[in-house]
Amino acid sequence: HEENGKKPWTSRASKKLKSQPLPPETAPLRMQRESSPSKTVAPQAGEAVEDIKGDNWQTLGNSSDEAACKPKTHIVFLKVHKSASSTVMNILFRFGETRNLTFAFPFNGASQLFYPHFFAAEFVEGFVAGQASQFNILCHHMRFLPTEVRNKPPRTHTTFYFAILRNPVHLMESSFTYYKGTSAFFHAKSLEEFLQQPSRFYKAGDSDSQYAKNLMTFDFGFNHNGEASARHVQLMLQAIKTAFNLILISEYFDESMVLLKEALCWDLDSVVSFPLNSRDGSTRAPLPDFTVEKIKNWNKLDWEIYTHFNQTFWEKIDRDIGRKRMSQEVRALQKRREQLARTCLQEGESVAPQEIKDQSLLPLQYGQARILGYNLKPGLDKKTEQMCRRLITPELQYSRSLYTSQWVTDKWHGEGKENVGLVIRHTSGK
Numbered sequence: 472h473e474e475n476g477k478k479p480w481t482s483r484a485s486k487k488l489k490s491q492p493l494p495p496e497t498a499p500l501r502m503q504r505e506s507s508p509s510k511t512v513a514p515q516a517g518e519a520v521e522d523i524k525g526d527n528w529q530t531l532g533n534s535s536d537e538a539a540c541k542p543k544t545h546i547v548f549l550k551v552h553k554s555a556s557s558t559v560m561n562i563l564f565r566f567g568e569t570r571n572l573t574f575a576f577p578f579n580g581a582s583q584l585f586y587p588h589f590f591a592a593e594f595v596e597g598f599v600a601g602q603a604s605q606f607n608i609l610c611h612h613m614r615f616l617p618t619e620v621r622n623k624p625p626r627t628h629t630t631f632y633f634a635i636l637r638n639p640v641h642l643m644e645s646s647f648t649y650y651k652g653t654s655a656f657f658h659a660k661s662l663e664e665f666l667q668q669p670s671r672f673y674k675a676g677d678s679d680s681q682y683a684k685n686l687m688t689f690d691f692g693f694n695h696n697g698e699a700s701a702r703h704v705q706l707m708l709q710a711i712k713t714a715f716n717l718i719l720i721s722e723y724f725d726e727s728m729v730l731l732k733e734a735l736c737w738d739l740d741s742v743v744s745f746p747l748n749s750r751d752g753s754t755r756a757p758l759p760d761f762t763v764e765k766i767k768n769w770n771k772l773d774w775e776i777y778t779h780f781n782q783t784f785w786e787k788i789d790r791d792i793g794r795k796r797m798s799q800e801v802r803a804l805q806k807r808r809e810q811l812a813r814t815c816l817q818e819g820e821s822v823a824p825q826e827i828k829d830q831s832l833l834p835l836q837y838g839q840a841r842i843l844g845y846n847l848k849p850g851l852d853k854k855t856e857q858m859c860r861r862l863i864t865p866e867l868q869y870s871r872s873l874y875t876s877q878w879v880t881d882k883w884h885g886e887g888k889e890n891v892g893l894v895i896r897h898t899s900g901k
């Protein structure tokens with residue numbers, strides 16, 4: 472299983488790239504606009520109380536319900552690969568850290584919940600069979616399995632389930648670059664070559680084949696090599712609707728954050744973010760129409776999931792918020808992000824990895840992707856520096872630091888990760 476990197480694959484090809492870091496993704500789509508990267512803020516407020524309105528995401532209450540609105544603090548986020556999920560995770564990390572919430576970390580400080588295996592409660596640090604769980608937030612990469620996931624956040628609370636999707640065309644373009652070391656992509660010179668004759672490269676039985684086909688379908692727990700029959704698709708969509716309260720769309724990241732804040736009853740600052748895990752432009756190229764069509768066909772199951780939930784996403788906005796208020800909220804979010812960029816970032820925006828001065832803020836570089844990062848503005852006062860640093864800390868570093876606060880007591884005097892197994896005490900925060 473995984474350890475240092477966040478993409479633990481096991482293929483022959485990937486072994487050759489073992490020393491490489493982990494990547495992110497890209498690409499604009501023809502039918503939907505690609506959202507521009509967002510930027511962040513520091514959270515505030517909110518007691519750790521729960522008040523969820525039901526399991527059907529389509530019936531979630533809207534923000535006009537403010538009197539009854541208490542910030543939700545029991546959350547499961549399905550971190551779908553290559554879908555802006557690291558940016559969402561940063562939001563959850565910041566919210567949890569500043570409110571002393573507890574995270575369901577992968578066992579032994581790993582970066583994923585034994586992906587690509589199906590999630591099992593035993594993968595979570597501190598899980599004890601038969602004992603009530605004390606965790607608030609589950610958000611590391613996993614392959615979703617509803618019956619097991621429900622074993623996690625306490626049953627006494629109604630837990631909010633959400634996930635994020637990305638247009639499969641963008642997603643595959645990103646995945647090809649980031650997961651170039653996986654079995655299916657390793658020998659393909661380009662995405663076009665791969666798509667021309669996938670059977671030359673793709674073996675359905677390879678343990679890392681999901682990176683090359685229907686990755687979202689796989690992460691939701693379904694068979695990524697399954698038939699895209701109408702009945703199969705219907706069942707899959709129904710299962711997702713039943714399990715999740717909200718499905719976000721990364722092409723409409725800001726609108727997604729507005730929906731999220733409303734559903735969780737959080738404030739604006741809690742959902743402001745800077746885009747994380749973004750590739751620079753050097754490996755991106757516009758895809759010709761025939762390639763776009765091939766990607767859609769090759770990822771038919773993902774395409775069905777995406778188009779369905781893209782449609783219900785906008786139906787929900789129309790029903791619960793309205794386009795006018797949505798665009799006001801989005802503007803407020805963007806304004807706040809711009810303010811934060813001026814406050815926090817030396818260059819006011821992201822920079823190439825070689826320009827990152829503080830190595831602790833260097834994102835994992837993976838596959839053939841070059842992942843952008845940020846420089847903190849020098850001379851910030853302590854409180855502002857801490858708030859800004861949280862916004863731009865890459866996933867692996869942030870996860871490690873929270874894991875250490877939550878699990879590693881001062882009695883721990885081991886040297887390496889292998890010693891983390893000694894540890895022990897579940898604190899309710901830092």
Ligand SMILES: Nc1ncnc2c1ncn2[C@@H]1O[C@H](COP(=O)(O)OS(=O)(=O)O)[C@@H](OP(=O)(O)O)[C@H]1O
Nearest residue numbers: 495496497552553554555556557645724746749750
């Ligand atoms: N705010 C926002 N809006 C739109 N898109 C965004 C945002 N934040 C990150 N991204 C893009 O998401 C891609 C990384 O996805 P993940 O973080 O899920 O990747 S990973 O699976 O965790 O490695 C990666 O895509 P590519 O750059 O195409 O590779 C990011 O650019």
